Amino acid sequence: MARPLQRLVGRLPPPSLLALLYLVLVLLGTGLLMLPAAQAVPVRLNEAFFTSASAVTVTGLIVVDPGTSFTIFGQAVIAVLIQLGGLGLMTFAALLLVTLGISIGMPQRIIMGEELGTGGFRNLLRLARLILMVAVVAEVAGTALLMLVFVPEMGWATGTWSALFHAVSAFNNAGFSLFDDSLVRHGSEPLVLLPIAALFIIGGIGFVVLGEIWQKRAWSKLSLHSKLMLTGTGALLLVSWALIGALEWGNPATLGAMEGSGDRLLAAFFQSATPRTAGFNALDTAALTDASTVLVMGLMFVGGGPTSTAGGIKVTTALVLILATRAFFLRHDTLSAFGRSIGLDEVMKVMALATISVGMVFLAWFVLAAGHEGEMFDLLFEVVSAFGTVGLSRGATADLDIIGQVIVACIMFLGRVGPLTLGFFLATRSSPRIGYPRGQIYLG
Amino acid sequence: MARPLQRLVGRLPPPSLLALLYLVLVLLGTGLLMLPAAQAVPVRLNEAFFTSASAVTVTGLIVVDPGTSFTIFGQAVIAVLIQLGGLGLMTFAALLLVTLGISIGMPQRIIMGEELGTGGFRNLLRLARLILMVAVVAEVAGTALLMLVFVPEMGWATGTWSALFHAVSAFNNAGFSLFDDSLVRHGSEPLVLLPIAALFIIGGIGFVVLGEIWQKRAWSKLSLHSKLMLTGTGALLLVSWALIGALEWGNPATLGAMEGSGDRLLAAFFQSATPRTAGFNALDTAALTDASTVLVMGLMFVGGGPTSTAGGIKVTTALVLILATRAFFLRHDTLSAFGRSIGLDEVMKVMALATISVGMVFLAWFVLAAGHEGEMFDLLFEVVSAFGTVGLSRGATADLDIIGQVIVACIMFLGRVGPLTLGFFLATRSSPRIGYPRGQIYLG
Numbered sequence A, B: 001m002a003r004p005l006q007r008l009v010g011r012l013p014p015p016s017l018l019a020l021l022y023l024v025l026v027l028l029g030t031g032l033l034m035l036p037a038a039q040a041v042p043v044r045l046n047e048a049f050f051t052s053a054s055a056v057t058v059t060g061l062i063v064v065d066p067g068t069s070f071t072i073f074g075q076a077v078i079a080v081l082i083q084l085g086g087l088g089l090m091t092f093a094a095l096l097l098v099t100l101g102i103s104i105g106m107p108q109r110i111i112m113g114e115e116l117g118t119g120g121f122r123n124l125l126r127l128a129r130l131i132l133m134v135a136v137v138a139e140v141a142g143t144a145l146l147m148l149v150f151v152p153e154m155g156w157a158t159g160t161w162s163a164l165f166h167a168v169s170a171f172n173n174a175g176f177s178l179f180d181d182s183l184v185r186h187g188s189e190p191l192v193l194l195p196i197a198a199l200f201i202i203g204g205i206g207f208v209v210l211g212e213i214w215q216k217r218a219w220s221k222l223s224l225h226s227k228l229m230l231t232g233t234g235a236l237l238l239v240s241w242a243l244i245g246a247l248e249w250g251n252p253a254t255l256g257a258m259e260g261s262g263d264r265l266l267a268a269f270f271q272s273a274t275p276r277t278a279g280f281n282a283l284d285t286a287a288l289t290d291a292s293t294v295l296v297m298g299l300m301f302v303g304g305g306p307t308s309t310a311g312g313i314k315v316t317t318a319l320v321l322i323l324a325t326r327a328f329f330l331r332h333d334t335l336s337a338f339g340r341s342i343g344l345d346e347v348m349k350v351m352a353l354a355t356i357s358v359g360m361v362f363l364a365w366f367v368l369a370a371g372h373e374g375e376m377f378d379l380l381f382e383v384v385s386a387f388g389t390v391g392l393s394r395g396a397t398a399d400l401d402i403i404g405q406v407i408v409a410c411i412m413f414l415g416r417v418g419p420l421t422l423g424f425f426l427a428t429r430s431s432p433r434i435g436y437p438r439g440q441i442y443l444g
């Protein structure tokens, strides 16, 4: 049983394998969601397909409300799709780096015990088990914390299920919620917002960073990649927290409606963290000021970290773009950060990914505009949200016809599988990395 | 008299000199447009400033209608500002390349007779005279052709002045028109649209290409730069002609209002050519379909050729981005086109320029959104139009308050002076080019 599978795994190029796997998952999920047992109200085929695609790509854009349209069984199908979609990508990305001989911290120490190339399938299982363990620990802890609010609110059964569902959705940066207003009703509840934010930040920073922190426990020992990810994530959080706080403070439809400064600061923090792939919202996305909306689009495009459940071009990609541009103005011949140089080949990868990404968003916007009525600003927002697998919406996705839904589903799919595929293409063209003195930036 | 000036020219870094020159021109123009002799109706200081900045940067965005707000003297001031702004940049860009020892075709043959570095100021005069000659020939021919329509329509005096003004505005890709509907009233008149399109295409393809065509007269002898510019311009014209034709054919507010297919094809061609910096419009820009508008934004961002009167990131920049991305997917270690390789340093230049440009447009959009009410799609359109010094408008610029006008004026200024400044920064960091076997891509 395992041998033909192993042979298949070995023969297909990894990116095609990943795309195929995701496609199979989407179709399987569609089938399950079409079962009468899954539907609380009649759900059409295209709606089930869109929901399945959105869950597998951990995007969270919806055309039907998951909490009221699906039964507990249907909701469980969605949760499993999210878990497989999120962890599948994380596992695949980590495995890819290991196969290429690139250090990824903790898991490497365990996996490198075996010879590379011979035990590929066994390594995959080991790595998957390890990643699953991290996920289970995080999700169980998150579920317990969320139960503190949800159980008193909804009773044991519904409360526990809600807590589990939202913990899974948060760790995998899926953004699916069982509440029809996402987290707006809990918008002043730190015991809901903070565990969820912690889960999606941990899930979105990347396995490489988590592994290194676990293994090295000292800033100076961290790799360039982890240092860039941690400082970049911190800087993005702080700057966008301040900007969104300032821009929304007096907006009566968002922060302005809240009474205390503490509530506003909490909601502003959550709103600044969620666009980088999580996609939950504690404020009404369509009610944000125009300037905040532009900022949110920028954050959604950047996304989280490589080898994580997050999407977007990734924080490291954005940082290398900025560092490279800065180096040019300073007329430096080499790029460096934290005392490590960044090679020209890294810059070229980053450029290729950024060009493709901007081109893809622009093309998708053009195609949606050509075929659909709608506010152009909202359509661009939905396109960027789908590309970054974020799931924040100003409402345009729900109004799309079937063709529009298929286009958005394709963008979600490309946004999820694309950067890693590109990362694979670019990684394999480089020379082997073992013993390299230069820092590496991962793309996927 | 010439000696202190020469010393000043020699001492300032060229980009600062250029920026200073433009700033002085803008202020001088503002002063002249504030003279009672220049104003047909009362014009405010901020309106005169915006008009002057728009003319010097050859953008063509307006807050007051130049045809009715200014006297013939005022209009002449605008025409002179356009001429100085357009030719000044062309001259500066060409001189920069010559100084750096980079071949620019015809003018090089003449200028290289003198020792480089010693006769800088005399070279500048010579080159300026040469460029002025090309401009005068093109503008006189354009004026004569436009007179065929304008003189019967408006009489000798007004017709001749209108023909001259529009020829100057077209060759310099300024897009200023004396008619309050730009060229919409002549939207079916090939004798107006074709000479104007010819002028702005010639003015926007770049002095390097014009010089090489003049000097070499054979495709095979052209440099990589000229081949890329000519094929890129041709491809962009054809593709956008077809797309705009298809998207607008049935739009009753644009092509759909025209009777014959010939008229529609002509207007579609003009509409596909004008966004790459010219900025005249023969169709109502705000009435274009959403998809066409997205396409127009893309074309405005790309712009024309280096060492020309055009703006944008330039056709060559866009092509190198595409070629580099393609090379990565094909796992080529080197970039090439037309049998010439393109160096990594060219790719890095292009990346820096593209990153800065996207960042600038995004930031300007954010700032305008933070301070101003208005349709976000329209604001983005105006920002891209200002960045590319195009001047097409969906009406948002006219509605801006003074702060908004100053922001847009700054974007026009940065859009005009920025890429060349960047080109200078990047060009001077490379090693000398004489005798290099590799093809060169110019940025400015």
Ligand SMILES: [K+]
Pocket (backbone or CB within 6 Å): A058, A059, A060, A173, A174, A175, A277, A278, A279, A389, A390, A391
């Ligand atoms: K998401």
Ligand SMILES: [K+]
Pocket (backbone or CB within 6 Å): B058, B059, B060, B173, B174, B175, B277, B278, B279, B389, B390, B391
């Ligand atoms: K223009």
